[in-house]
Amino acid sequence: MDKSIAENRDVALSILNPSERDLEHGLALHADATVVETYGFAPRGSVEPMKLQAAAEAGAG
Amino acid sequence: MREEMGLIGFLDNAEDRQYFMEAWNAAGVTCVFQNAGEEGQAVKRLLRRLANFTHLTDVIADEIRRAVHPDDIEGAKRDGVGCLCLTGNGVPMNETWITVPDELDFVRTFFQLGIRMMHLTYNRRNMLADGCAESANAGLSDLGRAAIAEMNRTGIIVDVAHAGRQSSLEAAQASEKPMVASHTVCQALHEHMRAKPDGVIRAIADTDGLVGICCIPAFIGCSGDI
Numbered sequence: 001m002d003k004s005i006a007e008n009r010d011v012a013l014s015i016l017n018p019s020e021r022d023l024e025h026g027l028a029l030h031a032d033a034t035v036v037e038t039y040g041f042a043p044r045g046s047v048e049p050m051k052l053q054a055a056a057e058a059g060a061g
Numbered sequence: 062m063r064e065e066m067g068l069i070g071f072l073d074n075a076e077d078r079q080y081f082m083e084a085w086n087a088a089g090v091t092c093v094f095q096n097a098g099e100e101g102q103a104v105k106r107l108l109r110r111l112a113n114f115t116h117l118t119d120v121i122a123d124e125i126r127r128a129v130h131p132d133d134i135e136g137a138k139r140d141g142v143g144c145l146c147l148t149g150n151g152v153p154m155n156e157t158w159i160t161v162p163d164e165l166d167f168v169r170t171f172f173q174l175g176i177r178m179m180h181l182t183y184n185r186r187n188m189l190a191d192g193c194a195e196s197a198n199a200g201l202s203d204l205g206r207a208a209i210a211e212m213n214r215t216g217i218i219v220d221v222a223h224a225g226r227q228s229s230l231e232a233a234q235a236s237e238k239p240m241v242a243s244h245t246v247c248q249a250l251h252e253h254m255r256a257k258p259d260g261v262i263r264a265i266a267d268t269d270g271l272v273g274i275c276c277i278p279a280f281i282g283c284s285g286d287i
Contacts, residue, residue, distance in 0.1 A: 002080055002083045002084070005083055005084060005087050009087070011287070015287060030089045031089060034092075034134060034135065034138045035089055035090045035091045035092075036090075036091060036094070036134065037090050037092065037093040037094060038094055038241065038243045038244060039096070039148065039243035039244040039273055040093040040094065040095060040096070041096050042068075042069075042081070042095055042114070042117065042145065047063055047066050047070070048066060048070070051066065052062065052066075055062055060062060
């Protein structure tokens, strides 16, 4: 698991402090469910200055 | 180029793409109603933004598909992949203001391109309705009612997340199909311009619709510091 995702997971667990049994049960419920986010954003990419500069030098408007 | 890089640049970056999939899998989400539009009605701008996301789901279809029907969401769940259902923000309009049918002609086109939900307004007033930031709180225009009828007819969900309170109430009363406030909060719990009062929430529920609660800290009166 990505380090930042794992760190955020640990913070959440430290706040919620579930028992092992409750955690396993909750995660199983979530994994079995069809989960729909009613409005969201796919991850954004970073704007890369070097690529923009190269495009500008190549004549991009 | 800058916009495309910002929206879907991660497709060209293996590390970002891996992080995206790890985050998606950690969240355990099957489908996201994805913002694939922007704040306005201009067809050209809306098309350009939409194209980024049809491209995205074409490129990573083995991991994230585009959903256009409820069966697609259930199928994605069965197959262990994710899906995006595209929402276009603004209702596309010709903006020539000659006839109502001419103004709403592109609603069906955007349905055919895969859009399944649209905002009536985005915070401010437009030709359809007042947004949530308008102090006049004036509700729907006649063109707004016609737009809702056309969205109902074509199969696009009416979203009042950014609409004003009177606009939201009147939209729920006008819509003959289930409609939504996709990302809002409850005014009874915390006053915020994006919050909906109980009467609006009930009216949306009466359409068999849905109110999605948004956890942006300012919307719910919290700092976000946990």
